[in-house]
Amino acid sequence: MSQQAGPNPAVTVVGASKVFNRGTPRQVDALVDVDVEVGANEFVSLIGPSGCGKSTLLRLIANLIDPTHGSVTVNGKPAAKARLDQEYGMAFQQAGLFDWRNVVKNVELPLELKGWDKQARRQRAMEMLALVKLSDFADHRPWQLSGGMQQRVAIARALAAHPPLLLMDEPFGALDEMTREHMQAELLRICRETGTSVVFVTHSIPEAVYLSDRVVVMSPRPGRITHVIDVDLGTTRDIDTREDAAFFKKITEVREALRGHELTGDVFVADGAAEDR
Amino acid sequence: MEAVVPRAALVVPPDDPPGRRRSRGVARKAILFVVALALVAGAWELYKRFGPQDGGEVFGWSILPRANDVAMPHVWDMGSRLFDPESRTSDIPIWRVVLAGAWYSLRLAIVGFAIGSFVGIGLATLMARFGLVRRGLLPYLVISQTVPMIALAPLVVSWGGRLSIGSWEWPRWLSVSVLGAFLAFFPVAVGTLRGLESASATSLELMRSFAATGGQTMRKLRFPAAIPRMLPALRLAATASVIGVVVAEISTGLRGGVGRLIIEYARQASGDPAKMYTALLGAAVLGLTMVGTVAAFEYGVNRQRPPVAQQGAGG
Numbered sequence: 001m002s003q004q005a006g007p008n009p010a011v012t013v014v015g016a017s018k019v020f021n022r023g024t025p026r027q028v029d030a031l032v033d034v035d036v037e038v039g040a041n042e043f044v045s046l047i048g049p050s051g052c053g054k055s056t057l058l059r060l061i062a063n064l065i066d067p068t069h070g071s072v073t074v075n076g077k078p079a080a081k082a083r084l085d086q087e088y089g090m091a092f093q094q095a096g097l098f099d100w101r102n103v104v105k106n107v108e109l110p111l112e113l114k115g116w117d118k119q120a121r122r123q124r125a126m127e128m129l130a131l132v133k134l135s136d137f138a139d140h141r142p143w144q145l146s147g148g149m150q151q152r153v154a155i156a157r158a159l160a161a162h163p164p165l166l167l168m169d170e171p172f173g174a175l176d177e178m179t180r181e182h183m184q185a186e187l188l189r190i191c192r193e194t195g196t197s198v199v200f201v202t203h204s205i206p207e208a209v210y211l212s213d214r215v216v217v218m219s220p221r222p223g224r225i226t227h228v229i230d231v232d233l234g235t236t237r238d239i240d241t242r243e244d245a246a247f248f249k250k251i252t253e254v255r256e257a258l259r260g261h262e263l264t265g266d267v268f269v270a271d272g273a274a275e276d277r
Numbered sequence: 278m279e280a281v282v283p284r285a286a287l288v289v290p291p292d293d294p295p296g297r298r299r300s301r302g303v304a305r306k307a308i309l310f311v312v313a314l315a316l317v318a319g320a321w322e323l324y325k326r327f328g329p330q331d332g333g334e335v336f337g338w339s340i341l342p343r344a345n346d347v348a349m350p351h352v353w354d355m356g357s358r359l360f361d362p363e364s365r366t367s368d369i370p371i372w373r374v375v376l377a378g379a380w381y382s383l384r385l386a387i388v389g390f391a392i393g394s395f396v397g398i399g400l401a402t403l404m405a406r407f408g409l410v411r412r413g414l415l416p417y418l419v420i421s422q423t424v425p426m427i428a429l430a431p432l433v434v435s436w437g438g439r440l441s442i443g444s445w446e447w448p449r450w451l452s453v454s455v456l457g458a459f460l461a462f463f464p465v466a467v468g469t470l471r472g473l474e475s476a477s478a479t480s481l482e483l484m485r486s487f488a489a490t491g492g493q494t495m496r497k498l499r500f501p502a503a504i505p506r507m508l509p510a511l512r513l514a515a516t517a518s519v520i521g522v523v524v525a526e527i528s529t530g531l532r533g534g535v536g537r538l539i540i541e542y543a544r545q546a547s548g549d550p551a552k553m554y555t556a557l558l559g560a561a562v563l564g565l566t567m568v569g570t571v572a573a574f575e576y577g578v579n580r581q582r583p584p585v586a587q588q589g590a591g592g
Contacts (some may be wrong), residue, residue, distance in 0.1 A: 064482055089325055090486040096479045099583055100501040109497070110487045143583040167486075 009201040010165045010197035011061055015069030016055050018223075029222035034070070036216060036225070038197055040164070041114055043188075045200045046206035046214045047166035047254065053223025054201045061199060062090055062167050075164050086110060088165040093173045096099030097142035097152035097157075104129060104138040107157045114161060121160075128156035131190060133265060140255045148179040151188065166191070166198045172207065179244070184210055188237060205258070209250045210237060217257040227257040280413060303576075318352045339437055350551040355558070358551035371552065375559035382522055382534035383563050389457025390518040390567070394511060396458065397465025404466075405473035405499065406491065415470075424461050426456055426521065430528040457521030461514040468510025472503025499555050506583065508543045508575040523560055535559045552562040 005273055009064050018031040028234045038044045046054040059065045060072050063079040066078055074082035082088065089110070097106045104125045105264045111121035132152040138187040140148055158166055184207060202208050209231055217227040231250050233241055241247055320452050325344045333341030342348060350358075369590040400418070404411035433455055437447040476499050484494045526536030538556040 059482075062482075062486055062487055085488065086488055088486070090483065092479045093482070094477070094479050095482050098480070100499070100504070100581065113484075113487050113489050113493055113499070141581075141583070153542065226467065 009037050009039050010042065011036065013037070013057070013061065014071050016054070016057075016060055016067045016072060017183040018060060018074055019068045021066070031060070032224045034223075034225055035066045038199055041189060041195055043198045043200065043211055043213050045096055045202055045212040046218060047202055047205065047215055048218030048258070050219055051223070052218040054218050056223065058167055058169055058199060059202050062088065080215070084162045086114065088164055089161065089163045090167045091151070091154045091158045091169070091171045093149070093170040094140050095142070095154040097153055098147055100136070101141050103134065103145070103153055106142060106153055107160050109157060109176055110161050113259065118183060121211060121241045124160060125156075128160050131159075131193065132156045132186070139196065147175050151175065151183060154185070157192065159190070161257040162194070164197060166196050170196060170201055170203065175201070185238070187211065196201040204252050205254050205273060206242070207256060209247060210242065215254055217254065226260065229253055229257060282481060283332065305446060321349065322352055324353065328504040347547060347550045350554065355554040356553045360364055360557075371555050375535065375555050377531065378535040378538045378556070379559040379563045382519075382526065383566060385454045385534060386518045386522045386563065386567055387456055387507050388451070388454040389522055390461050390515055392454065393458035393461025393514055393518055395463050396513035397462040397514065398469050398507075400466045401460070401469035401473060402495070406495065412469075418466060426524055427528050428457065430525055434529050449529070449531055453522055453525040453529055455533075456525035460517035460521035464510045464517065467505070468513075468524075469503055469507050472498045472506030475506060476502040487570050504578060508578060512568055512575065513569045515571045516564060519560075519564045519567050535563060
């Protein structure tokens with residue numbers, strides 16, 4: 001699924017750096033001179049050890065923080081304008097659903113903020129719930145759902161305004177392995193159906209390989225990109241993909257790319273190594 | 278044959294919904310309340326039976342209360358006093374006088390509670406929105422609560438007396454309500470401020486990613502997230518407004534309320550010791566009514582929330 005000819009690339013990051021606590025003893029070079037391009041319809045994962053700046057890069061793209069140097073363009077617009085125009089939706093490790101709203105009203109939130117009228121946003125939210133297969137749970141409260149279901153609601157909410165880009169920060173990190181694999185398959189299906197590009201932060205190598213068209217490998221101190229690995233496993237990925245020899249070959253390739261700069265002796269486990277942010 | 282289980286049942290345990298668990302909790306609390314009341318009455322009568330009639334000294338300090346009938350009337354005398362006429366010149370039973378006084382004070386307390394809550398929530402919103410306001414204002418709010426209300430009462434009455442807008446003149450009872458509000462606003466301001474700041478970092482980033490304005494974030498995230506912390510604060514404010522009103526009635530000399538009855542009946546305590554306790558009972562009923570109303574409201578709101586203590590904006 002390499003870049004389909006779209007009007008604009010989904011994300012273009014040029015020469016981006018981010019320095020935290022600049023000019024103080026606690027100065028941290030979180031990102032140094034990063035270039036990334038994500039094509040329309042492309043799925044790109046960011047992977048790397050703790051402190052490699054992958055979440056920082058995602059937040060730069062989302063315009064939640066500003067780069068110290070360099071530029072970020074989303075769907076042809078400067079990041080700040082793209083955020084105001086809701087050119088992307090975002091999902092986090094914690095589903096972050098609002099307890100005081102039922103499921104369908106949680107999905108309506110971004111539309112409400114955009115000023116959609118009640119009927120239109122209810123109709124769209126129900127469409128989104130159908131997309132994530134939770135139509136029967138529209139009236140439930142978030143805390144009545146399992147973790148995987150909550151995460152599906154969060155994805156429906158992120159995509160409610162039909163943004164061309166989905167930004168995800170370890171969205172399945174808190175789920176058990178079975179749910180996680182199911183969610184990965186669901187995410188690919190949803191992206192295929194909606195034609196959404198994705199930037200996906202993860203610390204799981206199989207997850208990155210299974211989902212992505214390209215895996216961006218990052219290294220810490222200072223955070224930078226060391227490898228970009230194309231994953232040519234075809235556009236339809238299913239249970240068989242996970243047992244394919246090519247799949248394991250890619251996992252090995254990503255693992256070796258990560259090991260190349262494993263300075264501190266961090267152990268890269270496929271799953272479960274919680275990253276402190 | 279297996280019964281068809283609705284899909285929802287797979288995620289919500291069907292046999293013990295949170296609602297029923299809560300109502301069981303309410304019944305338990307009601308029983309505990311009656312038991313506690315009985316224990317206090319029992320302790321009172323026990324001391325009266327065995328305590329020293331004219332008080333007692335411990336190491337030369339006169340600290341044990343007198344157990345005689347003037348200082349400590351029997352519990353049942355207080356009870357029966359309720360149904361006797363208020364005074365020799367009147368044939369209205371005293372419970373009606375006390376109830377009328379409590380009703381009068383209740384209305385003043387409700388006005389004070391409303392003013393206090395409004396001001397408290399308003400101040401908290403300003404403080405949460407503007408760091409400068411918070412840093413400048415919060416210390417003064419804390420200091421304000423150290424000013425004794427007795428000292429404040431004459432001031433408020435005299436300021437109020439000079440206030441008139443058009444044909445509207447500041448009624449004397451409003452001073453009492455304002456003094457109640459003065460005690461009530463503080464817990465509301467502090468509780469609401471903490472609540473407004475309780476929204477998680479993730480949910481704030483989420484609102485930013487949806488390009489929400491500051492006002493939208495306040496209305497749709499911070500404020501609803503604050504409610505679990507606001508409700509207990511409102512309950513404290515309900516108590517505070519009752520105390521404020523009763524004390525303010527005494528210190529401003531306003532007639533008609535239960536505070537005034539307490540001071541009046543206390544003067545007659547040597548001849549009619551049980552009388553004062555009927556007024557105290559009125560004040561207690563007044564306080565319970567206020568707190569009970571807010572607690573019922575809180576119960577209704579909490580039913581919409583997760584049953585566990587972990588509340589607020591998810592995550």
